[in-house]
Amino acid sequence: MTDMPTLKPERPFFSSGPTAKPPGWNAANLSTDSLGRSHRSKLGKARLKYAIDLTRELLGVPDDYLVGIMPGSDTGALECAMWTMLGAGPATVAAWESFGNVWIQDAVKQLKLKDLTTLTADYGEIPDLASIPQDHDVVFTWNGTTSGAKIANTDWLEPGRKGVTINDATSAIFAMEMDWAKLDATTFSWQKVMGSEAAHGMLVLSPKAVERIESYDPDWPLPKLFRVKKAGKVDRAIFEGATINTPSMLAVEDYIWCLEWAKSIGGRAALIERANSNAQIVKDWIEATPWLRNMASDPAQQTNTGVCMVFQGEWYDSLSEEDKAGVPTKIAAKLEALDVGYDFNGYRDAPPGLRIWCGGSVEAEDVRRLLPWIEWAYEELKAGRL
Structure with missing residues (x-):
């Protein structure tokens, strides 16, 4: 059983468009x-x-x-x-x-x-x-x-x-x-x-x-x-x-x-570096998570903005197509209700999965804090508690 995390992202905005406002925006x-x-x-x-x-x-x-x-x-x-x-x-x-x-x-x-x-x-x-x-x-x-x-x-x-x-x-x-x-x-x-x-x-x-x-x-x-x-x-x-x-x-x-x-933060180079760093956090996590894979299989073609992932593994593969489609939807809905992460479900026409925006307006610490919550929600769903 995965314990519920305690730290939430300070800015739980992970939509792929409109994306998060830059830090300090008002x-x-x-x-x-x-x-x-x-x-x-x-x-x-x-x-x-x-x-x-x-x-x-x-x-x-x-x-x-x-x-x-x-x-x-x-x-x-x-x-x-x-x-x-x-x-x-x-x-x-x-x-x-x-x-x-x-x-x-x-x-x-x-x-x-x-x-x-x-x-x-x-x-x-x-x-x-x-x-x-x-x-x-x-x-x-x-x-x-x-x-x-x-x-x-x-x-x-x-x-x-x-x-x-x-x-x-x-x-x-x-x-x-x-x-x-x-x-x-x-x-x-x-x-x-x-x-x-x-x-x-x-x-x-x-x-x-x-x-x-x-x-x-x-x-x-x-x-x-x-x-x-x-x-x-x-x-x-x-x-x-x-x-x-x-x-x-x-x-x-x-x-x-x-x-x-x-x-003010260094222009295009700084934005690219922030996106690269954020995306790498998510990519490394996907690689270490056996029930996920990056939707883009070739590392050279994997984005540094809207990182898309799909589910895999014995439990997921045993589900009906309808239930498979419900996995990312239920996880995203639960974490939105907890104000942990907003709008990171996959696109409606894409294969069922999650999509985390990693562009330069997102803070790396918020990305890090989101990921354990996804793990927790997945385990809750798998155990029938979600």
Whole structure:
């Protein structure tokens, strides 16, 4: 019998999105001068531009790339890239988890691309990315938010490749280095690794992406929210503090606070180190726990953000499929009721399991304190007491 632990995480926030606010966050600390003002005012545009500039600085985005704020979170930013750039030539969309499969559905059912290849793999695995032709446009998810599997490197993307590369980086950015030279459109949302508020996304465009947008007009109609071109040219104002539609200035101020916090602790390098350390705690625990395994079997492809794990062993294997699905749900519900850990159940479409967010806004000690509680809840469930 495993005794109930005594120490609880001080900040029991382990959701994979929106993720934990950074340590020290308090709504009272947010700047409010821009609230109630037009986003087109001098002040409003300055704060939006500041958010863009801080993003560029912290991520090390090249000077000749454009960085803009988009509506609709990462989904809006990624679909804007797909709707404005795909269809000019052959394309491959690669997916190994839920969100990547959404981009496949967009390409197949919405854009109905004529020269399309889809490349898929099961949860926890990565498809053969080296098989993608270099003249293909490619859409991929850097880190599988719902599977815990990330790309090991960008060796499969040749320098100067003909096709444009569209990268959904929403659960990787600020936790993994981006190979900007090989990325043409990179998107992410504020509520993932930075723990900011949702509904807004970022779109980072290389010069090649800009050239594609300006030289190509797709056959399909573009919703207003995707129109980044004006008079045949990319509308540079969108990447200088203007926005396509009205943003929440409160969300902007929240994002700025989180960026300033990241800068204060050492920037991108510090965030990556925190994520690596947190994830290693969980990975080492999984390795030492016989009734768990990492959903991603290849260590080189195991994420350092949303670490996903599934159950195994004689007791678990003896359960019906329905009861197997109930194991992580019951554990997560029990620990939420005890205010030990919130929202660390696996994604609804993924294989039943647990998913612990380990990004830089999470404290290592809180991760350490959560794990014995999971062991306790598992033993309670196994003994029929949960």
